[in-house]
Every structure is written in structure tokens, then in C-alpha cells.
Amino acid sequence: MPLRVAIAGIHIESGTFSPLASLRGDFLTTRGAEMLARYPFLADPEFADIDPLPLVHFRALPGGCVRRADYEGMKRDILDALADLSEPPDAFYFDVHGAMAVEGIADAEADLLAGFRAMLPAGTLVTCSQDLHGNVSAELVAMTDLITAYRTAPHVDVLETRARALRLLLRAWREEARPVRARVGIPVLVSGEMSSTTAEPGASLYAPLAAESDLPGVWDASLWVGYAWADQSRAMACAVVTGTDAAAVKRTAEGIARRYWNARERFGFLTEACAVDDGIRRALESPVRPVFLSDAGDNPTAGAAGDVTAALRGLIENPDLREGRATAIFASMPDAPAITVLRAAAPGATVTLDLGGKLDPVHGSALTVTGEFVSFHEGANPEAVIRVGGVRVIVTGKRRPYHLRQDYLRLGLDPLEHDLCVVKIGYLEPELAAMARGHFLLLTPGAVPPVLTGISYQYLRRPIHPLDRDFTWQPEAELFIS
Numbered sequence: 001m002p003l004r005v006a007i008a009g010i011h012i013e014s015g016t017f018s019p020l021a022s023l024r025g026d027f028l029t030t031r032g033a034e035m036l037a038r039y040p041f042l043a044d045p046e047f048a049d050i051d052p053l054p055l056v057h058f059r060a061l062p063g064g065c066v067r068r069a070d071y072e073g074m075k076r077d078i079l080d081a082l083a084d085l086s087e088p089p090d091a092f093y094f095d096v097h098g099a100m101a102v103e104g105i106a107d108a109e110a111d112l113l114a115g116f117r118a119m120l121p122a123g124t125l126v127t128c129s130q131d132l133h134g135n136v137s138a139e140l141v142a143m144t145d146l147i148t149a150y151r152t153a154p155h156v157d158v159l160e161t162r163a164r165a166l167r168l169l170l171r172a173w174r175e176e177a178r179p180v181r182a183r184v185g186i187p188v189l190v191s192g193e194m195s196s197t198t199a200e201p202g203a204s205l206y207a208p209l210a211a212e213s214d215l216p217g218v219w220d221a222s223l224w225v226g227y228a229w230a231d232q233s234r235a236m237a238c239a240v241v242t243g244t245d246a247a248a249v250k251r252t253a254e255g256i257a258r259r260y261w262n263a264r265e266r267f268g269f270l271t272e273a274c275a276v277d278d279g280i281r282r283a284l285e286s287p288v289r290p291v292f293l294s295d296a297g298d299n300p301t302a303g304a305a306g307d308v309t310a311a312l313r314g315l316i317e318n319p320d321l322r323e324g325r326a327t328a329i330f331a332s333m334p335d336a337p338a339i340t341v342l343r344a345a346a347p348g349a350t351v352t353l354d355l356g357g358k359l360d361p362v363h364g365s366a367l368t369v370t371g372e373f374v375s376f377h378e379g380a381n382p383e384a385v386i387r388v389g390g391v392r393v394i395v396t397g398k399r400r401p402y403h404l405r406q407d408y409l410r411l412g413l414d415p416l417e418h419d420l421c422v423v424k425i426g427y428l429e430p431e432l433a434a435m436a437r438g439h440f441l442l443l444t445p446g447a448v449p450p451v452l453t454g455i456s457y458q459y460l461r462r463p464i465h466p467l468d469r470d471f472t473w474q475p476e477a478e479l480f481i482s
Contacts, residue, residue: 002051003173004130004469005166006089007035008078010071010112014101015229015303017455018064018447019362021103024073027058030320031081038095041163049170053078053089055081061399062303064447068103075115082119091125091169092116094144095162098134099227104235106232110139123482125172129165133192133227137234141183142480145172146242149222151206153197154429161315162404169283179219180246182253182477186260187464188226191450192302193294193426193441194267195225199261209434210255217245218229218252221243223260229303233461239475250477257475259409264465269450273441276314284326286320288437291413295424298363298446302335302426304362306399307334309367310444311422312355315391316369324390329413329421332383332394335361339397340382345373351386355395361443366373375412385411392418403429426450 012022035054036042056078073249082089094113102108113126120126123192127146130136133155141147146168150161172179174291197206205223214222224238237260239254247324273296274282283291291313312330338353345351351373357366371388382397392413394402402408402423408415415435426448428436441450449455453466463471 002049003170004051004053004090005093005169006053006055006082006085006091007057007093007095007117008055008081009057009095010074010096011057012066013062013097013099013131013227013303014065015062015447016065016101016231017229018303018305018360020064020199020305020359022060022063022066022375024070026063027060027074030057039162041159042161049164049169052407053085056096061401062301064303064305065101065103066108068105071108075112078306079115079119082116083320088121089124091127091173092120093166093169094126094128094129096130098130098136098149098224099230101230101232102114107132107137107139107234110143111455112141113140125169127165129161130224132224133195133235134224135227135230135232135236136183136224136238136240138183138185138478140238141181144181145179145482146220147181147222147240148220149224151197151209153192153202153225154427156430164220171219173334177244177482179242179244180249181480182249183480184239184253184257184379184473184475184477186239186257186407187451187461187473188261188264189235189460189464189466190225191227191228191266191426191452193269193296193450196270196427199270201266205260205263212252212256213254215248216250218243221252222257223256228452231457231459233459235460236464246479246481250479251478254475260474265398269441271441273443273450274384275310276442279418279440279442280314282308283438283440284320285436289438290418290435291438292419292428292432292436292439293390293420293422294426294428295422295444296367296426296440296441297444297449298360299424299426299448300399301401304424304447304449306424307356307359308364308444309356310364311442313367315422316388321391322389325422326419327390328392329408329415329418330391330393331408331421332396332400334396334399336397338395339382339384342373342376342386342395343355343382345374345376347375349373353386357437360398360447363447383411385413405435
């Protein structure tokens with residue numbers, strides 16, 4: 001008989017310093033068979049023994065804390081779908097990000113999984129996949145039989161990781177095994193701008209994981225960087241190793257954690273970091289084009305609101321850009337009221353807008369901008385382009401990333417034809433990196449500042465590096481046996 005696997009989850013990265021609450025309407029909801037698009041590998045013969053039972057899945061762009069009532073409603077939807085199955089599943093796949101924050105709940109994923117566990121028969125196998133920027137608590141690991149995480153940032157192994165989670169599940173089922181998990185919380189926290197696995201020390205920290213997953217008695221070795229902008233006790237790096245040999249998984253987890261701890265002083269920004277005006281000046285002085293500037297503190301793909309105006313102000317106040325002697329793209333400014341105004345404008349018209357400062361009034365205020373209306377692009381998330389001197393400003397109805405060249409080309413813009421491009425991001429995603437001939441990190445205000453030592457944390461488990469430096473630490477794995 002095939003293995004009947006129920007699948008569900010709520011997938012979001014939540015920054016507790018963002019004033020913009022995440023609501024149910026911010027989540028893409030998929031139900032039943034439509035969820036299977038997330039798992040195309042299930043069509044492979046390798047997974048023929050799995051009978052998928054997709055329930056409900058919720059996924060949102062990173063944002064602030066999820067409003068409690070909205071979370072409870074999504075949780076209830078999944079529990080109802082689980083209850084509606086004709087018979088209990090043989091196993092459960094918990095498909096989440098790992099850094100969700102919910103108002104009034106310290107460990108949202110553990111709360112969610114506890115709700116599922118309460119409805120599942122005792123002994124039901126549970127597997128889980130996460131983003132490597134998840135914050136993995138001991139409570140969560142205790143409720144999973146198998147857990148694994150991405151091994152790349154930027155994340156190019158998403159499908160591979162989901163497949164690995166289900167491959168581990170099949171192995172446990174076929175071998176009638178109850179895997180042992182060893183977890184080590186590592187008292188180190190780094191910003192996303194320091195955590196890319198394409199550069200050191202991330203590359204060397206993650207490269208051995210595949211081989212460590214094949215050690216005798218070990219099934220999987222995973223390492224989480226953690227998510228730095230969640231003020232919670234579970235926010236930290238973490239190693240979890242799964243297998244059947246308790247001594248081997250404990251030894252391996254402690255080795256991975258020690259390797260990470262020993263590299264703590266080597267973490268740094270992947271490119272030069274500077275203030276807004278300095279970054280723009282240096283980009284314009286650069287002999288290469290285009291130069292990308294990361295508006296890092298207000299990066300919506302890390303949980304910020306995305307409408308802080310510091311970087312935009314710097315662009316339009318720069319003399320060379322203001323007078324059109326140089327050109328730039330700004331991607332982007334979410335502003336629904338501005339979209340309403342621009343929808344009614346005629347191409348070439350002069351428009352005056354109070355941009356930004358509506359979603360995140362804590363870290364910035366609105367900026368009055370006068371420019372030429374260039375184009376409007378209707379859709380589920382309308383977009384418009386205005387020209388202010390030499391700056392092309394992309395305005396959107398809702399927050400969204402601009403990570404692909406096609407995102408720009410369909411608006412009639414090409415970063416390769418401009419001197420610089422400011423994008424609300426931290427490290428550059430692959431297509432942006434491929435276009436960039438230079439790159440600077442702007443230390444802008446916002447909910448996800450890349451310099452962690454300036455953040456007023458209240459709930460982190462201390463001591464933790466880099467907030468604390470004068471302490472010693474040795475890894476000691478906690479074992480979990482189903």
C-alpha cells in the first residue's frame with residue numbers, strides 16, 4: 001500500500017520590528033490538488049509509493065508579525081481539512097519557512113505543529129522542510145521525526161529540499177525506523193546580508209553537509225543561519241542531524257555547530273556597506289556600469305514594509321541624477337494611493353505624489369516627488385513608472401520584489417542601460433548579480449537593519465554573538481527519540 005502523506009503549512013518570514021502586520025489577505029492560499037504544483041518531483045518514479053493528500057497551504061511575502069486572529073483562522077482551515085480526510089494519514093509533511101511570528105505566540109511553527117499532532121494518531125511520521133533562515137526550537141524538533149533545510153542562499157535548492165524531506169520520510173517508512181534527532185542551538189546571529197552560501201564563510205560551512213548526511217548512521221545534516229529580525233528566544237543559528245545512530249548524530253551535530261561557532265568572526269557583508277549618499281556617489285564614480293545598490297534596511301524580502309524613502313530621497317537629490325547627467329532605476333515604492341493617481345494620468349503629464357511612509361511610518365516619512373508620468377501597467381498588482389530627472393521610479397500597488405531582469409523589461413526598463421539601480425534587497429539574487437558590474441550595500445533605515453548591534457532586542461537568549469563577545473561556548477547536542 002502507498003504511504004498516504006498529508007501536506008500543509010503556513011510559510012512566511014516575519015520581522016518583529018516591522019510595524020506592518022501580516023494579514024490573511026497577504027497570503028496566497030492553495031488547496032487540494034492545486035498544491036501539487038509545489039511538488040512536481042512527486043511525478044518521478046522515486047516517489048511512486050507516496051499518495052499525496054494536499055490539504056491547505058498558505059504562503060506570503062516576508063512581512064511583520066501575523067495578526068493573531070488571521071493566524072488562528074488559517075490554522076483552523078488546515079485542521080478542518082485534516083479532519084475531513086476519510087481516514088487519518090500515515091504521515092504528515094509540514095511545509096513551512098520556519099521564521100513565522102504571530103502576535104502573542106513565541107514559537108508559531110511549534111504551536112501550529114502541536115495542533116496537527118493533537119489530531120494525528122500517535123506514532124504518525126512527520127517530516128518538515130524549512131528555509132535556512134528559520135529559527136528552529138527544541139520544541140519543534142521534538143515534534144518532528146525528520147527535518148531538513150535549504151543549503152543555499154540565494155535559495156536555488158528549494159525543490160531539492162522539499163524532495164529531500166519526502167525522501168527521508170519514505171526511508172523511515174520503508175525501513176520501519178524511528179530516527180534520532182540531535183539539535184544544537186548556536187549562540188550566533190547574523191544578518192541575511194552576511195549569510196550567502198556563495199561566499200565565505202557560508203560556502204565552507206555548508207559545503208560539507210551533503211557528505212555529513214552520508215556518514216554511517218546519519219541520514220541528514222542540516223544547518224540554519226537563523227532569522228535575525230525576530231526578537232524571540234529561538235532566534236539563533238542551529239544544527240540538526242537526523243539518523244539512526246544516536247552517537248553518530250550527536251557527534252555530527254556538535255561538529256557542525258563547532259564549525260559554525262569557530263567561523264563567527266569571519267561573517268561580514270558580502271560587499272562594501274555605506275551610507276546612502278556615499279553609495280550613490282561611489283556608484284556614479286565607478287568606471288563600470290551598471291552598479292546595483294541594495295536598500296538593505298527596508299528590504300521587503302526580509303520582512304520590511306518596503307516604503308521607507310531614504311534611498312529614493314538620496315537619488316533624486318543627487319545633482320547628477322537630478323539634472324539627468326546620469327540615470328538610475330529605483331525598484332520599488334509600494335503606494336496604493338499613488339497608484340490611484342497614476343492610473344488616471346496621461347502619459348507625459350507632470351505629477352506630484354507623496355510617496356512612501358504609509359506602511360512604515362516608524363522608520364521614515366512620505367517624500368513629495370514631482371516628475372513625468374511614463375507608463376502604467378495594470379494587473380493584480382498594478383505598476384507605474386515616473387521619471388524624476390534621470391531617475392525612473394517604479395511605483396506599485398502592493399509590495400513586491402524585483403529580482404529578475406524581466407521584471408524591469410516588461411516595464412520598458414533595462415538596468416543594463418542605466419548607470420545604477422537601487423533595489424530593495426540585501427544580497428543580490430542570481431539574475432541581479434549577473435547584471436551587476438558593481439554592488440554596494442546601503443545602510444538604510446527600516447525594519448531589517450543589517451547591522452544587528454544597533455537593534456534593541458528584548459527577548460533573545462543571551463549571550464549571543466555579535467551582541468555579546470566576551471563569552472565562551474561549547475556545543476552540547478540535545479537528543480530527541482520518537
